[in-house]
Structure formats: C-alpha cells, structure tokens
Amino acid sequence: MSTAPTHQHAFFDDYSEGAHPDILRRLSETNLNQEIGYGEDRLSARAADLLRNAMAQPNADIHFVTGGTQANLIALAAILKPYESVIAAASGHIAVHEAGAIEATGHRINQVESEDGKVTPQRVQAVVDAHTDEHMVKPRAVYISNVTELGTVYRAAELDALSAVCKANGLLLYLDGARLGSALTSPVGDLDLPGIARRVDLFYIGGTKNGALLGEALVIANPRLREGFRYHVKQRGALLAKGRVVGAQFATLFEDDLFFRLARHANTQAQRLAEGIQARGFGLLAQPQSNLIFPIFPDAVIAGLRRRFAFHTWARVGTDRSAVRLATSWATPAGRVDDFLNHLETLL
Amino acid sequence: MSTAPTHQHAFFDDYSEGAHPDILRRLSETNLNQEIGYGEDRLSARAADLLRNAMAQPNADIHFVTGGTQANLIALAAILKPYESVIAAASGHIAVHEAGAIEATGHRINQVESEDGKVTPQRVQAVVDAHTDEHMVKPRAVYISNVTELGTVYRAAELDALSAVCKANGLLLYLDGARLGSALTSPVGDLDLPGIARRVDLFYIGGTKNGALLGEALVIANPRLREGFRYHVKQRGALLAKGRVVGAQFATLFEDDLFFRLARHANTQAQRLAEGIQARGFGLLAQPQSNLIFPIFPDAVIAGLRRRFAFHTWARVGTDRSAVRLATSWATPAGRVDDFLNHLETLL
C-alpha cells in the first residue's frame, strides 16, 4: 500500500471510519453484563444463530475472529496437511498482501494468472494436472475472494463451475469474504448468502469492511472440517477473551439486515460515482460490480483530484493516464460523491 | 478451563465485562473521523506517545495487538532463531493455556518448576547449563508473566536478578503483562512502568483484563529487536485494518492514569475479599498480591458459595478442602465483595 494522505481520506479504502452507530450502541447497552469468555457468551451465540439462519445452514460451525489475514491463515492451516497447497489468483490477498502468512503455517500457494481477479476452473485444473507425484506439493484447496481484489463479483454459474472442478479433483473451496456484503448486494450478482454457503466448504463473512469495528465470521460449512476447530483458533492467537466484542457486532449486523443495507449503500455510491465519471467522458477498467471502481484518468486530472481526495493509483494505462481505485463504504456520504464529481468537472 | 456458570459470573475471571465507559465514549467520539488503517492512525500514535512517556522510553517501539496469546507468539517467534527455545515456568500461560501457540511457530518451551509461578535465576541457569551443544535446543529467551498465573508479583530485586542471569547468558527477557496493571499497583510491588521497561527486552501491557474491550500493547524496549517488527505482526494476522480500535482504548487508559486507577480498584477489592475471608477463619494459599486470590475452603463451604458465585477450583488441599481462585476486576462493585462475605458468613 502506498502512503495514505493525511488531509482527506475519502475514497482511499473501506476501513477508514469506525463502526456503524447501531453497533456502538449495542456494545454500550450490553457493556456491563457479565458474559463467559472465549466466545461462549450469549452475544456470540445470538450472532451465530442469526448467521446460521441467514445462510440456511442450521448446523454450520461459526468462529468469530478479528481480521481477514487471521481468518485466512486459520482456515487454510486447519484444512491442509503439511504437503498440501492452496491455489489462488496471483492477485489474491493471500498471495500479495499477507506478508507470507500462509507460508508461515507451512503451505505453498500455487498462484494462477487472472485478468479479473477471479480463479477459473481451467486454471485450477491446469495446476492439478501439473502436480503429478510426491516430488511436488499436492494441491488440496482453492482460495477465492468475493468481491475479488479487482472489484469483480462471482456469479452463481462461476461458483458452480469452480465447485465442480474442486469436487472432481478432491479440492476444498475456501472463500475470503472480506467484502462479501458488497458481493451479495452487487448489481451484477445473483448469489445470496445461502447460495454461497451451499457452494463452498468454508468461508468468512467480513465485518471490518462493512460496518464493524473489527471482526470476521469464519463459517465451516463442510461438516467434515469442523473437528477441533477451536484449537486452531486458539493456537493462532485468535480466540478473544472477550469474544462478545465481535459477537455483539455480528448480532447487530444480522438483525434487521443491517449488514446488507450497509453493503448496498456502498455499492450504490460506487455506482453513482462510476456513472458520473462516465457521464463526464472517462472510461473504467471494467464495469462497476462492487464498492471498488477503477476509472481511468489522464495524469493531470489525477493530480487535480488528489488535491482534494485520496485514492490508490492502480495501474498505468497507456503513456499519459492511469487507472485509479476508488473505494466507497457504508459510511460514504452521498454528498461526497457529488463533491467528487463536481470537482472532476472543474478539471475538464 | 472448567465450564463456567451461566447465572452469576462474579469472581470467575477478569474479562467478563465489556470496557470501562470512558473507553466506549472515546470510541464513539472518534467513530466517524477518517483515519489511516493498519495502526498508522492518530489514535494509535497518541496512545503510543502516552505509553512511551509513561514508561520513560522515548524510543520504544510499540505495536497494538488484540490478545495475549497473539502478543506472546509474535514476540517470541520474532526474537528466536529456529533452533532457539524459551524458558518458562511450567505453570506459565504459554506452557499451559495457549494450545501450543509457541511450538506452532517452531520453538520449544523449556519448562521449569516453580512453586509461586515465578521463574528464578537458579532455574534459568540450570536450563542453560544443561544445554551444552547443537544436539539440544539453545535457550535464548526467558518468559515471565507479571502478575504470574498464581497471582504473585515480581519485586524489583527479583527482576534485577533475572535480568542479570539473562545478560550473563545471552538471554532475552520477555514479560507477559496480561495483568501488568495489577502488578504495578500491587500492595507488595515496588516496580513502576519505567522500572519494568528498563529491566526487560520486550513486554506487553494488557488492556483486555484491565478495562479495554480488547487489546494489548506490545513494547519492544531493546532497540536491537525492532527491525521488521511490523512484518511479524502482519504475518501472524495481528495488524488490524482499524488499528484505531485498540489505539483509542490505550489512549484513554493512559490519559489521567485510568489504567492504574482501574487496576488499583481490582487489587483493593481482592484485598478486601482476602481480609474478610481471613477474618472469618479461612486461610489463603498465599498472601494476596494482586487481583487473584486463592482462599482455602472446606468442600461444603465451596458448594454453598457456588450457589451464588462463580469461580475456579484451583487445587485440592488435604482430604476435604480445596483452594479456589477468586478474581476481581476493574468492574467488581464493592457491594459484591460484601455480598460474598455475607454469604460466606451464612455458611459457617
């Protein structure tokens, strides 16, 4: 990550604010109740029930942890034998932005190329086919994220195809849902939470980037993977003494559909931003699918925008322009989108 | 840990409540400010400055993480080469209650016996002396906790002696401060925070058990151990996207000495409990030094107490009695201590 601006944080990422006020209110209301530690509290139990209901998986095993890298390393270290590896897009979070967390648990990531951030069945099959004997690692899992690092969203047919190639090759399918809320409310998406839970072996539902202070819900959908899971969580330092802190947040997010409303808001603002940018004559790397959009601007325009807004430069496109990444969130005011578009207008 | 009661949590542990109200207030007040992620926010910076000032170490390196096991495994994995080991009391948290977190990073714990939970220079020297060549692990660090698992508190002379044996043998000294607040405000203690920071190479200051929702401040006092530390934190899944969450809490705890006031309250209630228990004719395993006390009761009394209060049974003492562990906290009302003593009175 490049250096972030100090003045105006705007469209830099989706974790610059704290929590949705309802979450803080819930933490306050329950603050002095005594609860049992280590995730065995009533708030975590309530949250897990709500989640199981929302995903139509009455027996799913759910563990609340504090962050995405933690969820990923626990899940993958739990399901892989020492010589087994996980397939991921070269742009995947575990392949780029986790400081080698997966390898630190002893496992190789088999990276596959991907233009849009998604892993395809063809690429999975190619990795499996290339690993033929015990001189090589044995691919055993596929890691995907939804939304991907490039802002794209898997459709049901894509996930069906991935699930099929996994089953055919004895692979487990793991989904990193840091931005799952955005994926489930995407204008191009056709999957709901039960549809995710049915198609993957384990996944996590991201709270941090969708209204929580912190917290991810790791879901073990496949019953054969559940044994001893709390040991894994504890051993990696992820079993919070006050598990209620994450439990209370997920309980709030999954009552009254707050989780989905927050995600939809972020997507809507991204969509408005994209449309406004296109209306002013600029293209996008891809059509907007989530809360991450990638417009292409000339260098001078980028410099002008940076005087008031913060964002990541994503990729050079031609000699005098770049794609930038604009992230919206549950907390992005509609007015800030207007400000951005108005400011863009002045740079034409 | 044995099963905890569902009705009345009382003296079971020191992490049954949420956070001190000032902390929740601070989280609310700063909630919608935009902050840079991953611990580079202004709240974390403010908290680190306050901590450095409080420990009189203007250059200490400080990393905020979410729990004690996480702090321990990051610190020890960071400072040990693959073949190096850490010496700890057999009752130490890393030796008993972390599900093998240290070994999972590749390192042996050399356990030493300890009657009072403390590690002595003699035991350290004996381990060093017994490890003579490359067929054995090479002891390189000493792990202690203050308060210990048995509720005892190190005095300055003890820490000086440990520090001396470490220096003489090329060992690094690491202090687990899950209950450091209680140690620093102990009626038998003579160490302040600068005194701790001067005597150890690295340590953590526990927030979770002293008024925070969650969070520990890992302090790298020894400048030779600082290189690359953020990589270790990230790799173990401990670098929170919203680092502000822990930053805000430590900023609150170390303004106006809240941290010390909370710890002192817990110690005072433990002291009152101990005195009341002794006044009613019961002994203690050891004189109270912290917020953990270990009174000895006959079985019938224990059964009677359990009808209204929750606590751990600690150790069998003779044929018809046991020591139990009573934990107080920043949130223990003085009236609950009175209730306990009154109820005890009825059981005589």
Place this chain on the structure above:
Amino acid sequence: MSTAPTHQHAFFDDYSEGAHPDILRRLSETNLNQEIGYGEDRLSARAADLLRNAMAQPNADIHFVTGGTQANLIALAAILKPYESVIAAASGHIAVHEAGAIEATGHRINQVESEDGKVTPQRVQAVVDAHTDEHMVKPRAVYISNVTELGTVYRAAELDALSAVCKANGLLLYLDGARLGSALTSPVGDLDLPGIARRVDLFYIGGTKNGALLGEALVIANPRLREGFRYHVKQRGALLAKGRVVGAQFATLFEDDLFFRLARHANTQAQRLAEGIQARGFGLLAQPQSNLIFPIFPDAVIAGLRRRFAFHTWARVGTDRSAVRLATSWATPAGRVDDFLNHLETLL
C-alpha cells in the same frame, strides 16, 4: 554430548565404526546396476519385502530414511494435526537430543518423568487427563524408544498396557527403534519383531547403530496412517535420489538374520562386561538389558579407565563416584572387553 576422545574410542557409542563387511560387499556387488531413483529400486523393494516378512505384516508401508532424528520428525509431523502433541519421557531422544526437531515441525512434546527411561500408562493417562479443552494442546501420540535412552527394554506386557491406554484415549503409539535390534535380542526381552509391529502404529528399525553405514526403516503398521507418506518423506529432505543405498543395506541385514546376529553380539559383549565389572566388586545402576550398561565407579577408577578407554559419564552417584555409560556394538571385539576388565583389575 561431552567431547569425545581422539585416541581410543572403545565404549563411547555404537556408531564409531562403518558398516558390517557384508553390507559393503553388497553395495559393491550391486554398484553399477542401473536402478530407478527415489526408493523405487529393486534393492529397496527387496529389503521392504524381507522386512514385511520378518514382521509378519504383509501390507506394512516401509520408507527408508537416513537417520533417527529424521525418522522421528517425519513420523510425528505426519500423524499430528497442528494443535496435537506427543507424550514422551523427559529423557527421550526427541525431548533432549534432537535440537527441537519436533517443535520445528510445530508440535509440543509433553514430557513425563521416568526413572528407567520408559513411559508408563499411568503417566500417559495423567497427561491426557490434564489436557481438557482447546486452550491446551491435545495429546495425540506417545513416543517411546526401545531400547530406551537408559538402556532398558520394554517387555510385551508393558507394551500391551501402553497400547491399551493409547487405544482407550485415541492416541497413536510410535516407537523409536534406533536400537531395536538390541531390544529384540535382549536377555530380558520377550518381544519379537512381529510382536512390536502388532502393538504400535508406526516405528522405525534402526540400521545405523546395528551394522549399517546409515539408514533406518520407517514402518507404518497402521493402515490409516499411510496416505501421502512419501510426500512427507520428500518434503523433509529424506527421499534419497539413490534410495538403493539404504535399500541394499537393509536387504543385507534381513537376509540370514544378520540384523539379529549383530545385535546379539553387542548384547553379549555388554553382558560379559557387566558380569566382569560386578565380579570385580562394582555395582550397576540397573541390571544390563541391552548394549548399554551403566556401572558405578569411584572417581579414581574412572580416571584410570579413561587413560585407555572412552565412554560417557552418565550421572553423579553419591559424593565420590559416578555411573558411566559403556556402549558395545556389533563391532566390539571380545578381546576389547577382556582388555577393559583386565585394565579395571589393575585399578583396584
């Protein structure tokens, strides 16, 4: 290990010579035959067949590796999940003399005290009972060695009892057979190779200390542990390109019972040594059971013996005497035992 003498190696250990001449001859005879690499050669196949026959386990899975630490770390890392641990005597090789090899694969060793080097069912049960939940490691295997580090040999009833406590608690039983030849030909032993193979889940048969240049045969008796084993061997760097080197040696050792004849010779010389020492008025720490004996001599006698013979000092016994360890081997000439006894005579 203390420093070894340079002049006269005698009774220092059982790996000071090269290989039995029959083994060198076999290596020479087969030297220029072309064989497939990585253990798929005809010599390894022949050796595995001989071993399966000798242990009456027609389906045992057998892997040839180069040393004991390697065999131990591969076997244990293969059968343990990340949070699982192995129980061993505090004097066990993995607990003392493997530089943390087991922990380097991520696993704790639960050490139990043992007077004679053996692990008892009671000690195993106590460890299991003390590990009650996911805050602790989960004991999953028991490591024993036969002969033990203290020269003792398990009897069938002892192994039956250990096997029973393992089965009752869902533990796997692993036997380190660095000196298994000596155990199987022990004057006090009542177990043969089939008896070993029936009672444990996996074990290794030591070649290095019984006539081979190098090599151990790792035997996976329990069929549920066989899957993917060659991956483990390869990943730990133990799959020799020229697997024939170890295969040829085990083929030689298990044709015409050479393995047993060599071990019996070592035991016989140890027995003669023990009897001669006792006849000259000195005691032993324990009755001789294997090729390792532990006589007790006054300091002056030890000094006198060291002028001509090399051996380890084992333990201080009283104020003016120590137990020493005398090791015999397949290569110990009977005359050297006579020399030792004659020299001892001169020191009376």
Place this chain on the structure above:
Amino acid sequence: MSTAPTHQHAFFDDYSEGAHPDILRRLSETNLNQEIGYGEDRLSARAADLLRNAMAQPNADIHFVTGGTQANLIALAAILKPYESVIAAASGHIAVHEAGAIEATGHRINQVESEDGKVTPQRVQAVVDAHTDEHMVKPRAVYISNVTELGTVYRAAELDALSAVCKANGLLLYLDGARLGSALTSPVGDLDLPGIARRVDLFYIGGTKNGALLGEALVIANPRLREGFRYHVKQRGALLAKGRVVGAQFATLFEDDLFFRLARHANTQAQRLAEGIQARGFGLLAQPQSNLIFPIFPDAVIAGLRRRFAFHTWARVGTDRSAVRLATSWATPAGRVDDFLNHLETLL
C-alpha cells in the same frame, strides 16, 4: 517425474548407478577405524580441508548432508527471518520438485519466469521493487542452481551481475550445486570453484549426481551466516551419526581431482550425443552446456528410441514432435552413446 522404465535405464537421469569404485574402496579401507560421530571424524575433517583448499576459502564453514532438498531447506531456513522470502526461477528445483520443503520451513518462494532456467538481475530487481512494505513478504535471498534445471550454465559475468543486484538490495545469494561439477567443467563455462565461492554467500557442492553414493557439501562462504549452523543441520535431521560416510566420499572426490574428471566425462558424453544427433538432422532446444541435453524428435522417432532407451519427455514442440531430456553421468559408457546414435540412425 513420470514413471521410469524397468528394462533399460540409460539416459533417464544421473543417479541411476551407485558410486565411483574409488569411493567404495575408500569406504572399505576406512571401515573399521573408530571415528567420532556427527561429522567430527577425521574423514570429514580431511574432506573439508580439501574443499576449502579447492575453493581457496581457508575459513569456509562446511557441513556434509545427504541430499539436495535437505541442503536447500537447511540453508534457506537458516538465513531467512520468518517474514523473508527467496526469489527463484519458476522452473527451479525448490519451486517445483521439493514437495514444498521451503514453505514447510515457513517461507515463500517468489517465482520469476525464466526462459533458460537462469535468474536474471532484472527479474530480481522487479521482485524487490514490487515488495514495498510490511503487508508483503520481504525478499531476502536469491536461489539459483548451476547447472540449472534446463541444463544451462552461468557464466562469470552473469554471476557477477546477480551478485551485484543482490548486494545492492541486501539480498543473499544461494547456489544449488546438485550438478556443480558439470557446470565447472562445462564447455561454455568460465567459472572455477574459487570463482563460485567468491560470488555467492552459500552454496552446496553436489556429490550424489557426480559419483558419490549420497552426499552434498554445504558451504557457508559468508562468515556472517555461520553462527549456529550445526544446530540447523541437527534440527532438520541431517546430522549423520556416521558423518564419516559422506566425509570419506568427498575426501575421495577432491583428492586427485576425481570430482572434476567425473563431471568432465559426463559433459563429454553429452556433447558427443548432441553432435551425433545434430549430424543426423535433428535440432536441440539449446546448445549443450552440461550433462543434460534437450534434442527435438518427431513422435515416431521418440517411440522408436524408447524401445531401447529411457529418458524424460520434456516439452511439446509443435504438433508432431517433442523435446526430450537426455542425461549422461560419470558412469555413462562411451559405447552407450554410440548405441543410441546407431539406433537413432535406424529410425530415420
């Protein structure tokens, strides 16, 4: 590796025979001398002296281990901190054929594309430039092999350039010398052993593929990397009780230049094979540089050759032909090359 033929092993690899007869003779001659264990014997000392002399590095630290994967994992695990990674060609042995041995020690391999099996300074710099902060692994070492997996040989200028880019970026340079003999006697090479030792931080000299039964000499040229190295060797199960076995072999290989003569023989036969193949009208993927050559044959010719000779198919080249890999060794009789060429003649 695909399945190897059982009938005629010929050009399949360079480890199908045992050892050069001089090596077996040395093992026999020294067989019954008593030697100290664990690499502290006189044969290992003699071999290390010869090696230090041959590489003109009087203080190099030398450790004898049993195989290449073992050497690689020990060396890299020893020099990398937990968050550090190693850069290697995507075709490199550690990246393909070691079953994840490096990741099992906790480290990522940053794979770079390479047409000829070599790592270029440009690719190294690109990896370094792409890893900018603590969210990513930190590249700290470069792994190369010489001869590469594709049979190519580094020239001095190439190694100088690699060494320069390493020094400029704080990277350590490690060379896998499984076929170093072939590289040092290559018709296109201009490096001798001192030239290798001066340009890299650590490397190993392969014995297994150049006349030994087994064994590699791991050389720590950079004095800052030597501390505690025997611990690493022991912990990974690589410290042979009878270290003499490898010591004796390297002592033999480096007396009278046997090592170089054997390698030169292999190269000469490969060169003859290449010339004969070209004379019969077939091309090669690349000009022969080592004992591995890659001729391109039509499918029908390959089928015909396989009736008498064994070799790996390497890569499909066009619709009706493939490149195959022919490996010669110290033991390849000149007559077998003639046989191959004559047989090829019959297939025209």
